[in-house]
Amino acid sequence: MNIFLALVLLFLMIIIGGERGAVSIMALAGNIIILFFSIILMAAGFPSLLLVLVAGAAVCYNSLFYQNGNNPKTRAAFFATLLVMLLLILPIYIITWRAGSYGLNELQISEDDFMYYYDTDISINMLHVAVFVCVFSTLGAVIDTALSVTSSVYEVWTHKKELTEKELIFSGYQVGKEIIGTTVNTLLFAYFGGSILLFSYVRIQQYNLEIILNSRFLFQDVAIMLSGAIACLITVPVSIRCIIWQIHHNKTEKNGRNS
Template sequence: MIIFLALILIFLVILIGGERGAMSIMTLVGNIVILFFSIMLMSAGFPVLLLILVAGAGVCYISLFYQNGNNPKTRAAFLATLLVMLFLFIPIYIITWRSGSYGLNELQISEDDFMYYYSTDLHINMLHVGIFVTVFSTLGAVIDTALSVTSSVYEVWTHKNSLTAKELTASGYQVGKEIIGTTVNTLLFAYLGGTILLFSYIQTQQYTLEIILNSQFLFQDVAVMLSGAVACLITVPVSIRCIIRQIHHIGSEKKSEVI
């Protein structure tokens, strides 16, 4: 059934997207390969924190440059994504460490499959794994937000290159206001939509509100969702600054050519 659904996806992407759709499939395959080797290296004892930086940069590069080409928009989006993830890396590390939300949660540990069939002695730093999960869960939304902002500002500049940096910044924030609402809602339904069955189980067991709010399983999902929302919000101003720097660089090169 998984293969059948995957074939339907590939067929529809190529049918509707054409050549760009085929490139999207190749980009998806490339990102899956990166994640696969990341898991293998993580299991082999490779430093997870370093792996986050290397694999994250690889995913950003493939998602932006392979699919959209090497141009000012993708370069600005690539730089903005890296800056945002580096900026959020330390807060994510501290919050995950202080909250103790890494590793298996209460419900996973209580399952019979984990107790009798699976070994929990993985010899992997689960704190680092938790950070890896949080960072990569936010990466896709950050890339999408960064490229949307940089593309919009760049297109505005190409049609009216007399605009000042202040006017381009205002245009970028206007675009950010338009997309941030839908992005946050997408993150909300993506993470909470998959936990409906879990909340149904909690309701049948009649857990108190205090237990639910202090539970590890709830915090893990909410932390990822909120981290993604915060990352997308920070991405808007960072992307605007990055694309304006690219535009100024292009303007300087044109002036040098004229001289």
């Protein structure tokens, strides 16, 4: 059934997206390969914190440049995404460490399969793995937000090159305000939609509110959702600054060639 759904997705991407859809499929395949090798390296003992930066940069490069080409918009979005990753990795590490929410949660540990059939001593730093999962889970939303902001500001500038830097910043924030609400809602409902069964189980077991609020299973999912929302909010001003820097850089190059 998974193969059938995947074939339907590929068929619709090609029929509706045309050539661009085919390129998106290739980019998606590339990202899956990057993630696959990241898991292999992580299992082999490669440092997860370094791996998240390398794999994250590879996914950003593949998603932005392969699908959209090398232009000021994609370069600015690429730099903005990397900066947001670097800004968030330390706070995510500290919060995850202080919360002690890494590793298997209470529901996973209680399953018979984990207790009797699987070896839980896998010699991997689960704190670093948790940081990898949290940062990587926010990457798609950050890339989408960054490219939306940089593309909009750049298009405004190409049609009105007389606009000042302050006016371009204002235009970027207007775009950010329009997209951030739908992005946060998407992250919120993606989490709740995937956790309905979990909440039903918790309700049937009649756990009290204190246990639920202090549980690992709740924190792990909510932390990813909130980290994604925070990352998208931070991405807006960072993307604006990056695209304005690219615009100034293009102006300098053109003036240098003309002179």
